[in-house]
Amino acid sequence: MQNECxxxxxxxxxxxxxxxxxxxxxxxxxxxxxxxxxxxxxxIFGYLPLEVQKFISQNIDVPLAELYGVSTFYSQFTLTxxxxxxxxxxxxxxxxxxxxxKLVDKxxxxxxxxxxxxxxxxxxxxxxxxxxxxxxxxxxxxxxEDVYGKLDDVDAIPGILDKYRx
Amino acid sequence: MNINELNExxxxxxKDLTVSEGYRVVVGAASCGIAAGAKTVLATLQKEADAKxxxxxxxxxxxxxxxxxYEPIVEVFAPGQDKVTYINVDAEKAAKIVAEHLAxxxxxxxxxxxxxxxxxxxxxxxxxxxxxxxxKNCGYINPEDINDYIALDxxxxxxxxxxxxxxxxxxxxxxxxxxxxRGGAGFPTGMKWSFAAKNVADQKxxxxxxxxxxxxxxxxxxxLEGDPHAxxxxxxxxxxxxxxxxxxxxxxxEYPVAVHRLxxxxxxxxxxxxxxxxxxxxxxxxxxxxxxxxxxxxxxEETALIASIEGxxxxxxxxxxxxxxxxxxxxxxxxxxxxxxxNIPQIYLHxxxxxxxxxTEKSAGTKVFALGGKINNTGLVEIPMGIxxxxxxxxxxxxxxxxxxxxxVQTGGPSGGCITTADLDTPIDFDNLVAVGSxxxxxxxxxVDEDNCMVDIARFFLDFTVDESCGKCTPCREGTRRMLEILxxxxxxxxxxKDLETLDELAANIRLTSLCALGQTAPNPVLSTMxxxxxxxxxHVFDKKCPAGVCQALLSIVITDDCKGCTKCVKVCPVDAxxxxxxxxxxxDDSKCIKCGACIDACSFKAIxxx
Numbered sequence: 001m002q003n004e005c006x007x008x009x010x011x012x013x014x015x016x017x018x019x020x021x022x023x024x025x026x027x028x029x030x031x032x033x034x035x036x037x038x039x040x041x042x043x044i045f046g047y048l049p050l051e052v053q054k055f056i057s058q059n060i061d062v063p064l065a066e067l068y069g070v071s072t073f074y075s076q077f078t079l080t081x082x083x084x085x086x087x088x089x090x091x092x093x094x095x096x097x098x099x100x101x102k103l104v105d106k107x108x109x110x111x112x113x114x115x116x117x118x119x120x121x122x123x124x125x126x127x128x129x130x131x132x133x134x135x136x137x138x139x140x141x142x143x144x145e146d147v148y149g150k151l152d153d154v155d156a157i158p159g160i161l162d163k164y165r166x
Numbered sequence: 167m168n169i170n171e172l173n174e175x176x177x178x179x180x181k182d183l184t185v186s187e188g189y190r191v192v193v194g195a196a197s198c199g200i201a202a203g204a205k206t207v208l209a210t211l212q213k214e215a216d217a218k219x220x221x222x223x224x225x226x227x228x229x230x231x232x233x234x235x236y237e238p239i240v241e242v243f244a245p246g247q248d249k250v251t252y253i254n255v256d257a258e259k260a261a262k263i264v265a266e267h268l269a270x271x272x273x274x275x276x277x278x279x280x281x282x283x284x285x286x287x288x289x290x291x292x293x294x295x296x297x298x299x300x301x302k303n304c305g306y307i308n309p310e311d312i313n314d315y316i317a318l319d320x321x322x323x324x325x326x327x328x329x330x331x332x333x334x335x336x337x338x339x340x341x342x343x344x345x346x347x348r349g350g351a352g353f354p355t356g357m358k359w360s361f362a363a364k365n366v367a368d369q370k371x372x373x374x375x376x377x378x379x380x381x382x383x384x385x386x387x388x389x390l391e392g393d394p395h396a397x398x399x400x401x402x403x404x405x406x407x408x409x410x411x412x413x414x415x416x417x418x419x420e421y422p423v424a425v426h427r428l429x430x431x432x433x434x435x436x437x438x439x440x441x442x443x444x445x446x447x448x449x450x451x452x453x454x455x456x457x458x459x460x461x462x463x464x465x466x467e468e469t470a471l472i473a474s475i476e477g478x479x480x481x482x483x484x485x486x487x488x489x490x491x492x493x494x495x496x497x498x499x500x501x502x503x504x505x506x507x508x509n510i511p512q513i514y515l516h517x518x519x520x521x522x523x524x525x526t527e528k529s530a531g532t533k534v535f536a537l538g539g540k541i542n543n544t545g546l547v548e549i550p551m552g553i554x555x556x557x558x559x560x561x562x563x564x565x566x567x568x569x570x571x572x573x574x575v576q577t578g579g580p581s582g583g584c585i586t587t588a589d590l591d592t593p594i595d596f597d598n599l600v601a602v603g604s605x606x607x608x609x610x611x612x613x614v615d616e617d618n619c620m621v622d623i624a625r626f627f628l629d630f631t632v633d634e635s636c637g638k639c640t641p642c643r644e645g646t647r648r649m650l651e652i653l654x655x656x657x658x659x660x661x662x663x664k665d666l667e668t669l670d671e672l673a674a675n676i677r678l679t680s681l682c683a684l685g686q687t688a689p690n691p692v693l694s695t696m697x698x699x700x701x702x703x704x705x706h707v708f709d710k711k712c713p714a715g716v717c718q719a720l721l722s723i724v725i726t727d728d729c730k731g732c733t734k735c736v737k738v739c740p741v742d743a744x745x746x747x748x749x750x751x752x753x754x755d756d757s758k759c760i761k762c763g764a765c766i767d768a769c770s771f772k773a774i775x776x777x
Contacts, residue, residue, distance in 0.1 A: 031495060032457075034477035039419075039458060062477075073479040073636075074460030076419050093382030093576065093612045094538035096626050130461065132420060133384035134198040135538035136234020136545060147201035 083125035092131025167439040179317035188222025195227035202237035214264035229392015231305035304392030312434040323514035328448035336407040342518035344530035349503030352596035361490035365498040370410035379463035380579035383610030386504035390424035394431035400510035413454040463634035482682035525551030529595035539612035556590040570615040578607030581687030583694025619716035620699040627691035642685025645676040728773035735765035
């Protein structure tokens, strides 16, 4: 095989690598696939560790340096593992003028982590996100796929967090 | 499929859409509707209708109906009757709507606006002042069903162009319509097309810019979620006009619902032969592909967007060469924004003169705005160009909530500025908004009231641009950071008069020397607030006060006469700033206080406040 993995990592048996390889094979030959392969890899692995980037580099013939450049440029890519639940506090303008900063402060106090960090138990990652486009519900947060709107009362937050702790 | 077959399908689809008996029930299910609970409502309506064995009931999801405050919204259409709008519907209300309205024909006034005083949305001023061209199908058709789109003249414009017009005529009509790009800058679309059309190349591209990054703007998302085929049809028309056979939709990754619906739309269009090879038997081939962004605001800039589609870091480059000459993979490329494209099928169906009948002389047509912030009626509004900001804010938006005083409206997002009461009677168009020191931008319109600090708002936007600067050119990468540091200083009460001068100077240099529009416009929010709200800046710098009471460091925490002397606050204060005897009013030493607010949380009598 022309583009067989030549590194010594133990990827052949890992079903995640098999899945990624299958995706790469399905898009190979198209131009400019680096981004979509990285996106797919992040969906599969949850983040983009260096080994995964090396694997991609070898399989799509894009230098690792270039891939690393791409994966560190875009805010949606992460090189470190994330918590089980992802909390995104919308810091779009509408949310901001409606008091999103208070929500950030409350989450920081409740979880005892800074924005961008993951709790020690690996349960939550806290992020301030770009506009989620639900400006009518401002201020808005998103935990995984769930959207919580009109969060004017910061005291509602501990209760919301408890739902994910169970 | 050929044109006759398209028309046949149209006739059939129209019959299905305009129910001849029974009801068509539409649930607003754009991202925000879904966030408010639209999926539960849809499922409940269907389940209840099935359980009752009701016939001739067509329950469908639609895009954004426009009035976010009332989500989830359910609208019931019946032949020969005005529609009925139910608001803030939940599962329980949905079940009752089925049991009463759909099963027995008894409307449920208590779930309507003002308990039935307003029976449908068309009766309120919010809609009466609007003119829906781009949003004509949004919130009515099912975006996941191509038949609904075809029923309402969908793909007729493409058919007309492919069978009765040459590429040159197609470009000429676009020029004649006066359509200007809705992404922000307002460049004439017809001109853009003509540049790319003139270039001879083995391959050309048309790209739909759906990287709607302006915080507080959701027009493009709403169009993609509510009427995706309109965008696809327009891309095919544009492709024919410039000679491109391949299109890309560059969508920001934060919009999963839009991407999902676009994928369905592309699949359905391909199945019917409205995309792909030999469209409608005309010999014209056109194919589209979706590319996802990964969270970079700068990718809304044309050259950065192209770099991103090519799989690279989304960094902008010098222009010229313009994308129309050298774009994607070095080939002539046209990039149009979502809203711009959504206008296009209408223009070819009704003609350039029709389009020019709305709007002003230099800004034809309508503009969609995402009205948000401190405004009663947040939502998606489409207005003919030329109506005033006052009409949008007071007639459509019904002013600020809780009786607070309007302070300014921010347009153009991180590239724009704010407009104060003095300029509210300005008719909205591209040139007028620039003249009053802001810009049209993509359509975010954020209202701020007396409780918002303008220095803080400027700091907010600059924080955004600093974060989103791609880092390629120094003025933007370093200059905006220095400006942010100064604004941070000012909001912390450490600003000096010299800082205000330095801000001005930096702003002028960044504007002149940045590589792309992101940097060139980054100082605008600061300049605009400094111009209109100089007093607020001066209060921060000279008096060390934040008049709106936002900037934490400039606030004092004080104990009011409600204090009972319980000493709770003394115990929680981490810096021992509070003194007082038991059962007597306590006091805070402002020089020691770090404004952490622990005492406010601890006080059982709400006797400690920020001032």
